[in-house]
Amino acid sequence: MVSENISEFYCAVCSENEIQINPHVLQVLQETTETENVTLKLSGSHHLRNVQRLDDQDILALSKCLKNNKRVTGLDLRYNNITDEGVGHLAELLQEESLGLRSLDLTLNDFQRNGAEVLAKSLECNSTLLSLRLSGNKMESRGAMQLASSLQVNNTLQELQLANCDLDTQSVIAFSIVLKSNRTLLSVDISRPLLFSLQEEWAVHFSDMLALNSSLVELHLGKMGLSDTGMERLTEGLRQNHGLRYLDLRCNRVTRDGARFLAGLLKQNPSLEVIDLSFNRIEDVGAMYLSEAVALPGCSLRELSVCSNNIGRKGLLSLAHSLAVSTTLSHLYIWGNLLEEPVCQAFRELTSSGRLPAEQTDVSAYEVDGRVFLAEVFQRLRKHYIRTNCSETDTSTTSNTAAEPFKKHASNTDSNFPPHTSEQRVPLQSNLNPPHTHQHPNRL
Numbered sequence: 309m310v311s312e313n314i315s316e317f318y319c320a321v322c323s324e325n326e327i328q329i330n331p332h333v334l335q336v337l338q339e340t341t342e343t344e345n346v347t348l349k350l351s352g353s354h355h356l357r358n359v360q361r362l363d364d365q366d367i368l369a370l371s372k373c374l375k376n377n378k379r380v381t382g383l384d385l386r387y388n389n390i391t392d393e394g395v396g397h398l399a400e401l402l403q404e405e406s407l408g409l410r411s412l413d414l415t416l417n418d419f420q421r422n423g424a425e426v427l428a429k430s431l432e433c434n435s436t437l438l439s440l441r442l443s444g445n446k447m448e449s450r451g452a453m454q455l456a457s458s459l460q461v462n463n464t465l466q467e468l469q470l471a472n473c474d475l476d477t478q479s480v481i482a483f484s485i486v487l488k489s490n491r492t493l494l495s496v497d498i499s500r501p502l503l504f505s506l507q508e509e510w511a512v513h514f515s516d517m518l519a520l521n522s523s524l525v526e527l528h529l530g531k532m533g534l535s536d537t538g539m540e541r542l543t544e545g546l547r548q549n550h551g552l553r554y555l556d557l558r559c560n561r562v563t564r565d566g567a568r569f570l571a572g573l574l575k576q577n578p579s580l581e582v583i584d585l586s587f588n589r590i591e592d593v594g595a596m597y598l599s600e601a602v603a604l605p606g607c608s609l610r611e612l613s614v615c616s617n618n619i620g621r622k623g624l625l626s627l628a629h630s631l632a633v634s635t636t637l638s639h640l641y642i643w644g645n646l647l648e649e650p651v652c653q654a655f656r657e658l659t660s661s662g663r664l665p666a667e668q669t670d671v672s673a674y675e676v677d678g679r680v681f682l683a684e685v686f687q688r689l690r691k692h693y694i695r696t697n698c699s700e701t702d703t704s705t706t707s708n709t710a711a712e713p714f715k716k717h718a719s720n721t722d723s724n725f726p727p728h729t730s731e732q733r734v735p736l737q738s739n740l741n742p743p744h745t746h747q748h749p750n751r752l
Contacts, residue, residue: 315337327368330362333362343379344379345382348380351387352385353386362385364397375404381411386441387416390419391420398430399427403430411438415441415444420445423447431462434462437465438465439467443469448475449479456485459490462492466494467494467694470496475498477501480498483496484510485513495524495525495692495694496526496527499530501532508537511538511542515545518545518549519548519549521549523551527554529557534561539562547573547576550577550578554693554694558586559586559587559588561588564593567597568594570583574601575604581609582609583609586615586689587617588617590618591623592626595617598630599629607636611689612639612640614640615643615645628651628655632663649681652682656680
C-alpha cells in the first residue's frame with residue numbers, strides 16, 4: 309500500500325494481527341512527510357525522550373505496511389530488540405520486487421547467526437539495497453561466512469558494516485576473498501573481530517585483495533590487533549591500490565616501525581586522503597616519519613588523526629611544521645599526546661593564522677599567566693568517507709528526504725570495471741592459509 313495514510317494502515321495491520329501498537333512507530337509514521345525517498349527513523353535510542361524499543365512483533369507489522377511501498381527508501385532500526393525472528397520478517401520484505409528500500413541499519417540489536425543467514429539469502433535476490441549496517445550483532449563465524457558468500461551473487465550493495473560482530477579469522481579471510489572479485493562494495497567495516505592468532509594471516513589476504521581491488525573507497529580495520537609486521541604486509545598491497553581514500557587503523561598495535569611503512573606508502577600512493585591512527589603508539593619517531601611524507605608535494609593526505617599515540621614535543625612540532633608547508637592537509641587531531649608549551653604555541657599560531665581552522669582540529673589554545681595551553685575540543689575525524697561525499701542529507705529526527713547514496717563513487721566504479729559475475733562462486737572454506745607467507749626469523 310502506497311498512501312499518505314500509512315499510519316492508519318499500521319493501526320489496521322496491528323489490529324488484524326493482534327499486535328499491540330508501538331507508540332514510537334505510530335508517532336514516526338504520523339510525522340513522516342509525504343515525499344519520495346523517506347527514511348524512517350525508528351532508532352530505539354533518542355537523546356530527547358524515552359521511546360519504546362521495537363521487538364519482533366513490531367517488525368512484523370512494519371514489514372506488512374511497507375510491502376509495495378517505494379516511498380520509504382531507508383529504515384533506521386538501531387538500538388532495538390530485534391532478534392532472529394524479526395530479521396526473518398525483514399528478509400522477506402527485502403525479497404519483494406516492488407520494494408524501494410536502499411538503506412537498512414540494524415546496528416546493536418539482538419539477532420545472531422540464524423538471523424544473519426536468512427538476511428544473507430535475501431541479499432542474493434535483492435537488487436535495491438545499497439547500504440547494510442549490522443554492527444554490534446553477534447552473528448559469529450557461521451553467519452558472517454553466509455554473508456560473505458551472498459556477496460558473490462549480490463552486485464548492488466555498496467556499504468557493509470560488520471564491526472563488533474564476533475567474526476573470526478576464517479570469516480575475515482572469507483571477506484578478503486570475496487572482495488577480490490566484488491566491484492560494487494565501496495565501504496567495508498570489519499572492526500573488532502575475535503582473532504586469536506598472532507601470525508596476522510588476515511593481513512596477508514587483505515594485502516593481496518587490495519592489490520587487486522581498486523573499487524573499494526573506505527576500509528575500517530580498527531581493533532584488529534594489527535602490528536608493525538601486519539602493517540608492512542598491508543602497505544605492500546596498498547602500493548598497487550589507487551582507489552582507497554579512507555583507511556581506519558585506530559586502536560591497533562602500530563608503533564614507529566608501522567608508521568615508517570605507512571609513510572613510505574604515502575610517498576608512493578597519492579590516493580589516500582583520510583587516515584585514522586588514533587590509539588596506537590607511534591611516538592615521536594613515527595610522527596616524524598609521517599610528517600616527512602605529508603610535507604612532500606605529491607602527498608594527497610587531507611585528514612590525519614594521531615590521538616593518544618604517546619607523541620611528545622619533537623613529533624608534534626614536526627607535524628605542525630608539515631601542516632604549515634603542506635598544500636593538502638587540512639584536518640589534524642592530536643589530543644591525548646604530550647602537549648608541552650612549545651607544542652601549544654605552535655598550534656595556537658596555526659589556528660590563529662587560519663591555517664588550521666578551529667572546526668578541523670580537536671584542540672583549542674588558551675593562555676593563563678603568560679603560559680599557553682591546549683584544551684580538548686570534542687571534534688573528531690569523520691567516521692565515514694562515503695556518506696559525506698554523497699548528496700544524502702539527514703536533518704530530520706524522524707524522517708528525511710535522501711538522494712541516492714554513493715552516487716558519485718558508484719558511477720565512477722561502474723565505468724572502470726567489468727560487471728560483477730554472480731554465477732560463479734569461489735569456495736570460501738578453501739585456501740585460508742596465507743598464499744606466500746615469508747616470516748622473519750624473529751617475528752611471529
